[in-house]
Structures are given as structure tokens and as C-alpha cells.
Amino acid sequence: MPESEKLQLLQGTLDLLVLQTLLFGPNHGHGIATAIEQMSDEVLLVDHGSLYPALQRLERAGLISSKWGTSDNNRRARFYELTRAGRSRLTVETSRWETMVQAMARILKPERAS
Amino acid sequence: MSLRRWFQWRSSAELDEEIDGHLDAVTRAGMDRGLAPEEARYAARRQIGNLTRVKERARENDPLFWIESIAKDIRYALRSLRRNPGFTAAAVLSLALGIGVNCAVFSLADALLLRPLDVKNPGEIVQVSATSPLGSDGLSYREYTTYRDRTQTLAGLIAQTAEFFALQTANDEQARIAFGAFVSGNYFSVFGVQPAMGRPFLAEEDSAAAKDIPALLSYTGWQSRFQSDPQIVGRRIKVDSEQVTIVGVLPERFLGTSYFLRTEMYIPLEARSRVLARNQYQNDDAGGIGVSVYGRLKPSASAKSAQAEFTALAQQIRQKFPDINRDRTVTVTPDIAARLQQDPDDERLIFLLLGIAGAVLLVACLNVANLLFGRASARVRELAIRQSVGAGRGRLIGQMLTESTVLAVLGAGAGVLLADLAIRYLATISISPDFSSSFPVRMDWRVLSYALVTAACSVVVSSLWPAIRSSRIDLISPSKGATNSFRRRNALVAVQTALATMLLVSALCSSRASSLPAARIRDFEWTTS
Numbered sequence: 001m002p003e004s005e006k007l008q009l010l011q012g013t014l015d016l017l018v019l020q021t022l023l024f025g026p027n028h029g030h031g032i033a034t035a036i037e038q039m040s041d042e043v044l045l046v047d048h049g050s051l052y053p054a055l056q057r058l059e060r061a062g063l064i065s066s067k068w069g070t071s072d073n074n075r076r077a078r079f080y081e082l083t084r085a086g087r088s089r090l091t092v093e094t095s096r097w098e099t100m101v102q103a104m105a106r107i108l109k110p111e112r113a114s
Numbered sequence: 115m116s117l118r119r120w121f122q123w124r125s126s127a128e129l130d131e132e133i134d135g136h137l138d139a140v141t142r143a144g145m146d147r148g149l150a151p152e153e154a155r156y157a158a159r160r161q162i163g164n165l166t167r168v169k170e171r172a173r174e175n176d177p178l179f180w181i182e183s184i185a186k187d188i189r190y191a192l193r194s195l196r197r198n199p200g201f202t203a204a205a206v207l208s209l210a211l212g213i214g215v216n217c218a219v220f221s222l223a224d225a226l227l228l229r230p231l232d233v234k235n236p237g238e239i240v241q242v243s244a245t246s247p248l249g250s251d252g253l254s255y256r257e258y259t260t261y262r263d264r265t266q267t268l269a270g271l272i273a274q275t276a277e278f279f280a281l282q283t284a285n286d287e288q289a290r291i292a293f294g295a296f297v298s299g300n301y302f303s304v305f306g307v308q309p310a311m312g313r314p315f316l317a318e319e320d321s322a323a324a325k326d327i328p329a330l331l332s333y334t335g336w337q338s339r340f341q342s343d344p345q346i347v348g349r350r351i352k353v354d355s356e357q358v359t360i361v362g363v364l365p366e367r368f369l370g371t372s373y374f375l376r377t378e379m380y381i382p383l384e385a386r387s388r389v390l391a392r393n394q395y396q397n398d399d400a401g402g403i404g405v406s407v408y409g410r411l412k413p414s415a416s417a418k419s420a421q422a423e424f425t426a427l428a429q430q431i432r433q434k435f436p437d438i439n440r441d442r443t444v445t446v447t448p449d450i451a452a453r454l455q456q457d458p459d460d461e462r463l464i465f466l467l468l469g470i471a472g473a474v475l476l477v478a479c480l481n482v483a484n485l486l487f488g489r490a491s492a493r494v495r496e497l498a499i500r501q502s503v504g505a506g507r508g509r510l511i512g513q514m515l516t517e518s519t520v521l522a523v524l525g526a527g528a529g530v531l532l533a534d535l536a537i538r539y540l541a542t543i544s545i546s547p548d549f550s551s552s553f554p555v556r557m558d559w560r561v562l563s564y565a566l567v568t569a570a571c572s573v574v575v576s577s578l579w580p581a582i583r584s585s586r587i588d589l590i591s592p593s594k595g596a597t598n599s600f601r602r603r604n605a606l607v608a609v610q611t612a613l614a615t616m617l618l619v620s621a622l623c624s625s626r627a628s629s630l631p632a633a634r635i636r637d638f639e640w641t642t643s
Contacts, residue, residue: 030139048161048163049162052129053171071135076135077139078135
């Protein structure tokens with residue numbers, strides 16, 4: 001997929017995607033970004049500039065925790081992990097997101113929803 | 115929990131390492147796709163964007179980052195102020211003058227009007243006064259005893275009369291006029307004041323039949339009339355025509371309720387008619403003398419509930435003595451509020467002085483604003499460079515506000531020193547040569563907090579506008595708009611001159627008004643002689 005067709009993330013969705021990615025196990029910043037892009041079939045583009053502030057924000061909120069580890073190719077990297085609070089937040093946010101998407105769909109495609 | 119999180123915050127170095135590692139990983143991913151190393155690194159850089167900006171954004175989440183950046187700003191401000199000693203001296207001097215004058219005037223206002231009484235829990239003290247068709251006044255002694263014996267809302271009710279009398283400190287000395295108070299026996303216990311030396315009045319001394327008349331000296335009275343004689347307790351002196359015995363000296367901080375004139379001596383109210391027997395105060399009906407009345411609220415009561423009770427009590431008195439108490443109402447007011455109401459002249463004078471001092475500060479701030487404008491146009495180049503290397507507008511404004519804050523702190527420091535000098539001087543001014551009548555001004559935390567407030571105001575007034583204006587720089591043609599700003603600066607000079615003139619005029623007018631307390635004392639002397 002060409003770079004120009006990739007979508008910038010909607011405001012506020014990055015946190016949710018980060019939490020979802022970490023559901024599959026601890027990962028480092030680059031790994032999280034790659035995972036989001038791959039899982040979205042390369043449709044979504046993660047702005048690396050907002051990724052690290054988002055990680056810090058989540059960590060400060062106690063939703064993820066982090067420690068130094070070694071990446072696949074034996075490099076030192078900081079690994080992030082979901083906390084229990086993060087897990088329950090993910091459930092809440094996911095259902096809110098679904099409600100949101102359905103509502104958006106009802107408005108944008110009214111004939112199908114009725 | 116939050117402390118643990120605090121320690122989890124990573125240092126800037128760690129964050130940098132993490133982000134560099136990320137860049138590394140992206141580069142390697144590019145090489146895996148078959149790009150040449152150089153190309154891969156370039157692609158990675160492009161994908162991540164401005165690396166410094168990314169690191170900065172990650173760091174901005176850290177509160178330590180803000181502390182660091184403020185510290186950096188302060189260092190930068192100090193350096194740039196040191197490089198411009200002329201500007202710095204002019205601005206600091208200007209602010210010091212403005213803040214100093216304000217503190218000195220405030221200390222005067224505080225001493226005369228605003229400072230609570232120096233007694234235990236001053237917030238509980240209320241004044242009780244009566245209003246009849248003839249005007250507002252104190253209570254009669256008889257009214258006082260009635261309220262004192264019946265009140266449930268007040269923990270104690272005290273009465274006093276302020277008097278001038280002839281004081282002869284030794285047999286071979288000439289008698290001099292002195293200022294003192296006759297006070298009810300419970301006066302010091304209700305105010306919660308213990309003598310610093312000697313003993314308080316005894317219960318049996320609060321009686322017209324007491325054999326010996328006791329007297330307590332105020333600290334000023336002890337200092338000025340008896341040269342701080344440590345052996346003073348037990349000495350017999352002559353007040354008007356009676357011998358009284360000094361039983362103690364009160365602590366230095368206790369100034370009583372009189373602010374202009376220092377009370378020099380306290381004598382029980384019951385002894386009043388004996389001591390003053392020879393002069394026009396003689397009154398066959400001891401219950402008819404007028405007294406000023408203060409009370410202390412019980413913790414459970416408020417000025418409002420006390421007022422309700424006193425209104426009901428006044429109603430009872432009116433029913434008993436209808437002819438002299440018709441249309442007479444009694445008012446219970448918290449002490450500070452009562453003081454503000456009682457002396458409208460003092461209040462006006464003091465607020466006039468505060469207004470003038472405020473105007474001085476405003477002029478000083480405008481002066482500093484003017485200097486800052488001048489400086490801002492001189493550093494357009496510097497600001498333009500800082501902005502073009504990526505300093506945000508908020509950052510530039512923050513930097514300039516820090517500089518003004520540093521100026522204000524220096525100005526406030528110098529101002530407090532100036533105010534201290536002024537206060538020392540004010541304290542030596544004697545309103546009347548016969549009495550201890552200096553202003554009870556002093557440098558204390560109240561004055562210091564006022565200095566802090568004025569300094570904060572001066573930062574806002576003097577620097578916000580210049581900072582905002584000069585941060586809005588035109589990167590391309592810095593010289594544009596110069597004529598406009600010249601016009602504005604001319605307007606500033608005009609305003610400054612106008613304010614200074616106004617200040618001079620009002621200062622001249624008030625110099626007449628400020629002799630007011632002295633005039634009042636002269637009237638007093640005249641009527642008592």
C-alpha cells in the first residue's frame with residue numbers, strides 16, 4: 001500500500017490501539033508501532049512522534065508498566081506490558097469504541113441501519 | 115503508589131536511548147527490505163520526523179522536565195540581565211521604589227486600621243455600641259453591667275474609658291500629662307493578656323472601696339515614663355490627686371485598643387471617680403459614664419447570634435426605662451469591621467494613601483514596561499533566531515516572563531529594604547511631644563506578604579503586554595512596525611507624566627490631611643486643659 005493512502009490515526013485512538021497490541025504480550029515501542037500497522041493491513045500509519053508521549057501517558061496512568069529487556073535481535077529495548085488496570089480499561093474502551101462506531105455508521109449510512 | 119510511579123519516570127538519557135533504539139530498528143527493517151544502509155537510515159529518519167521534536171514531546175510529560183526548563187530560564191534571565199546592567203538597574207530601582215512605597219503605606223494602614231488586636235484569638239473580639247437619635251456612641255456603665263451580667267453568647271464583656279490625666283512619677287517631679295485607660299476588672303483576662311512583669315489586677319481591687327488603687331503600665335509607658343526601671347513593681351506614683359501603686363508591666367506587643375495614642379497606664383474602672391475626682395469628669399452618677407465596650411464571642415456564637423441576643427436584651431432595658439431608651443439600639447460588630455466604620459476620616463486618609471502608593475507602583479510598572487519594550491526591540495534579532503531554531507511562542511513568552519519575574523523579585527527585595535528604612539523612620543515620628551504617640555508600624559509577615567502581592571501584580575502589569583507583543587515577531591522583516599511601537603511608547607511616556615503629576619498633586623493635598631491625627635490630639639489637649 002503506498003504511503004499516501006495510509007490513514008493518520010484519529011485523535012485519541014492511539015492509546016486504545018497500544019493497549020490492544022499489548023494484549024498479546026509485552027512489546028517495545030517499535031514493535032507496537034509495527035504491530036498496529038501490520039494488524040491494520042498497513043492501512044493505519046502510526047505517528048512515531050506521538051507514540052512515546054502516549055506510552056509515557058499510559059504508564060503514568062498505571063495502565064501499562066515497563067522495564068528494560070532485550071529485543072529479538074539482541075538489542076537493549078524498553079518493553080511495555082499491560083497492567084490489570086490496563087486490561088480492564090481496554091475492555092471498557094473497546095465497548096465504548098464499538099458503540100461509537102455503530103452510532104457513526106447509523107448517521108453516515110442511515111438506510112442500512114433502519 | 116504515586117511515589118513508585120514517580121521513580122519510574124525515566125531520565126532524559128533513557129528516553130533518548132529508547133527512541134534511538136527505535137530509529138535503529140526502523141533502519142534495520144528498511145535494510146531487510148533491501149535498502150542500502152544509508153538509504154534505510156534516511157527513510158527511517160523521514161518516517162519518524164524531527165527526532166529532536168519527538169524526544170522533546172516525550173519529555174514534556176515529565177514534570178521534572180518543566181522544573182529543569184524553568185531553572186534554565188532563570189539562569190538565562192540572570193545572564194541576560196547581567197549583560198545589561200543599565201537596563202537592570204533602572205528596572206530594579208523603579209520596581210524597588212514602587213514596591214517599597216507600597217509596603218511602607220501598607221504597614222501604616224495595617225498599624226492604624228487593618229491589623230487585628232494583639233490579643234488571644236482576635237477574631238472572636240466584637241465591639242458593642244449603642245445608637246440613639248443623637249448619634250452612635252458607647253454604652254453607659256449601667257448598660258454595660260446589665261449586658262455583662264446577662265449575656266449568654268459572649269464569653270466576657272469588658273468596658274474602658276480613655277483619659278488624659280496628670281502623672282507625677284516622683285514627689286519632686288513636675289506632673290506631666292499622660293494618656294491612660296480605666297478598664298473593667300475582667301479586661302486582661304477577656305483579652306487573654308498576662309503582665310510581662312508583676313501581677314494582674316486582683317478581684318478585690320475591682321471595687322470602689324478598694325484601699326489601694328493599683329495600676330498596670332503598658333510597655334511604652336514603662337519605657338518612656340520610667341526608663342524601663344526593672345524595680346518598678348510596687349512603686350507609688352500620683353495620678354491626678356490620688357496615689358496609685360504600680361503592680362505590673364504589660365508585654366511589649368499589647369497596644370490595647372488605642373492606635374494613635376499609646377495607652378501608658380491601666381487603672382481599674384471602679385477607681386475612676388476617685389482618681390479623677392478633682393476635674394470636670396466628676397459625676398455623681400457613676401453608672402452614667404460612657405464606656406467603650408468590647409466582648410469576646412464564645413466559640414459556639416457568631417457576631418450575628420450575639421447581635422440577636424443584644425437586640426432582645428436592649429428591648430428588655432427599653433421596657434424598664436422607656437423614657438431614656440426610646441429609639442436606642444445596640445450593635446454588635448466584629449472588631450475589624452467596627453474599626454473601619456468608626457473612623458471614616460482615617461479610613462479615607464489611609465485609602466487615599468494606598469491609592470497614591472498604588473499609582474506610584476503603576477507608574478513604576480509602566481516605566482518597566484517601557485524599558486522592556488525598548489529592550490525587546492533591541493533583541494528582535496535574538497528572538498527571531500530563537501524562534502527560527504524552533505522555540506515556540508509560549509516558550510518565548512515564558513522566557514520573557516521569567517526575566518520580568520526575576521526583575522520583580524530583585525525589585526521586591528530592594529523594595530522591602532527601602533520599606534524597612536521607611537518604617538523605621540515612621541516609627542520615630544512623634545505626633546505630639548507630650549505623649550508616646552508614634553505609629554505602631556513594624557515590618558512583619560503581613561507587610562512581607564503584601565510585598566509579594568505587589569511584586570506579583572507588577573510582573574503581570576509590566577511584562578505581559580511587552581512579552582506577548584515582542585514574541586509576535588515577523589521573521590522576515592524585523593524592522594517592520596517600528597513607527598507604530600514608537601507611537602505607543604510615546605503614549606506610555608504621556609501616561610507616566612500624567613500619573614506623576616496626579617501623584618504630586620494628591621501628595622500635596624494629603625500632606626494637609628495627614629496632620630489630621632495631630633490636629634485631633636491638639637483638640638483633645640485643648641479640651642482637657
